[in-house]
Amino acid sequence: MADQKLLPVDEALSRVLARASLLGEETVAIDAAQGRTLAHHLIATRTQPPVAVSAMDGYAVRTNDFPTDAGLRLVGESAAGHGYGGVLNPGETVRIFTGAPVPEGADAVVLQENVTTDGGIVHPVETVLIGENIRAAGLDFRAGTAGLKAGTRLGAAELALAAAMNHARLPVARRPRVALLASGDELVPPGAEPGPAQIIACNSFAVAAIARDAGAETIDLGLFPDTIEELERGVQLARAAQADVLVTLGGASVGDHDLLRPALARQGMALDFWKIAMRPGKPLIHGSLGQTHILGLPGNPVAAYVCALVFLGPLIRALQGDPDAAADRSETVVAGAALPANKGRRDYMRARLSADAHGRQVATPQPLQDSSLLTELQQSQALLIREPLAPALSAGDAVRILRLPT
Numbered sequence: 001m002a003d004q005k006l007l008p009v010d011e012a013l014s015r016v017l018a019r020a021s022l023l024g025e026e027t028v029a030i031d032a033a034q035g036r037t038l039a040h041h042l043i044a045t046r047t048q049p050p051v052a053v054s055a056m057d058g059y060a061v062r063t064n065d066f067p068t069d070a071g072l073r074l075v076g077e078s079a080a081g082h083g084y085g086g087v088l089n090p091g092e093t094v095r096i097f098t099g100a101p102v103p104e105g106a107d108a109v110v111l112q113e114n115v116t117t118d119g120g121i122v123h124p125v126e127t128v129l130i131g132e133n134i135r136a137a138g139l140d141f142r143a144g145t146a147g148l149k150a151g152t153r154l155g156a157a158e159l160a161l162a163a164a165m166n167h168a169r170l171p172v173a174r175r176p177r178v179a180l181l182a183s184g185d186e187l188v189p190p191g192a193e194p195g196p197a198q199i200i201a202c203n204s205f206a207v208a209a210i211a212r213d214a215g216a217e218t219i220d221l222g223l224f225p226d227t228i229e230e231l232e233r234g235v236q237l238a239r240a241a242q243a244d245v246l247v248t249l250g251g252a253s254v255g256d257h258d259l260l261r262p263a264l265a266r267q268g269m270a271l272d273f274w275k276i277a278m279r280p281g282k283p284l285i286h287g288s289l290g291q292t293h294i295l296g297l298p299g300n301p302v303a304a305y306v307c308a309l310v311f312l313g314p315l316i317r318a319l320q321g322d323p324d325a326a327a328d329r330s331e332t333v334v335a336g337a338a339l340p341a342n343k344g345r346r347d348y349m350r351a352r353l354s355a356d357a358h359g360r361q362v363a364t365p366q367p368l369q370d371s372s373l374l375t376e377l378q379q380s381q382a383l384l385i386r387e388p389l390a391p392a393l394s395a396g397d398a399v400r401i402l403r404l405p406t
Contacts, residue, residue, distance in 0.1 A: 006277035008388075009310065009346045015272055016286055016311050017326055020293070020318035023244060024174040030163060033154050036172035037215055037320040041146040044165040048140040052102040054078070056133045059115055059122055060094040060106035063130050071121040078103055093122050102134055109133035141165065151322045153215070173320035178211045178312075179219040179243035180204045181234040183251045183260060184299060185226050202374070203249040203304040207297065210308040211247070213405055214316035219243060226251065231263035239267075239292065244319060246292055247312060250299030252283040260296055261285060269294055277345040277388055280371035281307040293319075300371035306348045306383065309402070330385060330400040335393055336364030342390040350380040351401065363401045380404060 007015075025039035054060065065072060072093035078084040080099035088094060088105035096102070096109055108128040116123045141147050147165050152158055154170070162170055187201040188194045201223055208218040221237050224230045231251070238246040251260035252274070261274065264287065271287040274296070278284070280303035285296025295312055297304040318325035334356065351363040363384045366376040382401040393399065 006275050006282065006345065007273050009276060009278050012273060012276045012278075012284070012286065013311060013314060013326060016293075016295070016315055017318045019288070020315055020325070022173055022321035023176060023319050025171050026174055027169050027171050030159060030168055030170055033162075033170045033172055034156075034159060035215060036154050036170070036175075037317075037322060038148055038150055038152045038154065039171045039173045039321060040150045042148040042162055042165065042167060042170065044141045044143050044145050044147045046166050047138045047142045048164055049099075049135055049137060051083075051137050053080075053135050054096045054098055054100050054102060054109045054133060055135050056109060056111055057097050058109045058111045058133060059124070060084075060088060060096045060103050061108055061110055061124065061128065062088060062090060062092075062106060063108050063128060065091060066124070066127045068124070071118065071123040074117075074120045074122050076103075107131065107134075151320075151324070153322070173215075176216045176244040176316050176319040177219060177242060178208075178216040178245045178247060178316065179221055179238040179241055180208055180211075180247050180249065181221045181224060181231075181238060182249040183224045183226060183231055183234070187223050187250075189223060203297070203299070203301055206301070206305050207247060207249065207308045207312065210305070210313055210405070211245075211316055214313040215320050216245070216316045226259055228259050228263050228266065231259055232267055235264060235267045235289070239289070243292055245312070245315065246289065246294050247308075248285070248294070248296040249304055250297075252285050252296040252298055264289070264294060264296070278307075278310075279345040279347050281310075281348075282345065284311070286311075298371075301374050302350070302371040302377050305377060309383075309404075310348070330402050332398050333361040333363050333382075333401050335384075335395055335397045335399045336362040338394050339365065339386065339392065341392045342386045342388060344388050346388055347386040348383040348402070349386065350376050351382050351384040352379065353381040353401075353403075363399055 075092045076084045077095040078100040079097050083101035084094045084103040088103045094103050107130050110124045110128050114126045182201055182204050186198050188198050211218050219241050221234050224234045248260055269287045269289045274285045276284050283298050287294040297307045314325045350366045354362050356362050382403050385400040
């Protein structure tokens with residue numbers, strides 16, 4: 001049976017996000033808004049297109065003139081930004097270009113390849129329907145409508161739409177400040193010469209990248225030895241930096257040298273939980289220190305990485321007002337190998353993605369799942385998710401995956 005003392009992952013995530021809300025907002029130039037999150041709805045200040053315009057190069061016509069044996073008399077031209085000033089009368093046509101205003105009186109555009117010309121007379125070789133090849137005024141959006149919703153992450157398409165709505169500056173959520181504190185007597189920074197029993201600290205770089213991808217500013221507090229006093233000093237540095245989130249790396253378990261929980265307690269942390277039904281990532285600390293959110297991640301690199309994806313990323317999005325921060329981002333694919341029945345924790349197994357002969361996505365677990373193995377992580381494209389006590393499955397069965405960031 002599942003260990004009843006371990007908190008289920010979904011409940012743990014719900015509790016992590018329970019007190020997360022928009023931290024505040026600021027206004028930035030549109031060319032500095034990439035990757036930011038809208039603090040409130042963005043309202044169109046204009047209608048797009050502002051008038052009916054041609055969708056193609058051709059000739060503006062009146063459909064009531066069809067059919068015509070005599071042809072249509074060419075009376076002018078309409079170009080983008082320089083429309084025809086008159087009214088199109090019966091028996092007349094205007095040369096028109098893509099994006100140009102449709103003259104008053106015209107109700108369709110004949111493509112240029114569907115006419116013949118004879119001096120100033122245009123002979124359409126096809127009939128057209130009312131509205132054909134015309135973009136109606138407001139086809140894209142209308143003034144006063146909310147073109148982009150609060151909580152929207154601003155990518156290339158969103159920035160283009162914001163600009164088209166005539167916004168040069170955008171109201172965005174303040175970036176959460178995420179401080180990272182790594183602890184362990186065995187750790188030395190990259191570039192140092194490790195002793196015989198030491199390893200290179202790597203967790204903070206992966207976790208910081210996940211935090212920045214979610215929209216945060218990161219503060220690397222450095223490496224701290226396994227003493228209560230030094231860990232308390234690290235916590236004090238995070239408070240002095242006004243961190244919205246303090247992420248600790250290592251020392252979250254219950255060994256004699258895992259001193260993080262008592263250090264945080266001495267600094268006044270209100271503990272929420274510290275063990276979850278997850279593999280890798282069982283010893284996850286969650287609490288608060290005043291207004292600062294505390295996430296204590298395991299020391300094993302893959303466990304830290306997976307916990308950061310599952311908990312830290314959604315927390316950062318929630319702190320920017322993303323209404324979908326808790327959304328299930330998993331998808332269903334096909335298992336590439338048989339798997340035994342699962343035990344009492346939700347598994348996140350590193351897996352390779354490929355396509356089978358039918359074009360289906362296939363997730364094949366890596367042969368080694370030890371939470372210290374970074375090579376297996378780097379060579380994976382997804383985490384294959386198995387629920388607690390899930391029965392054995394065969395190759396070809398449906399499974400859920402969480403795609404890894406690239």
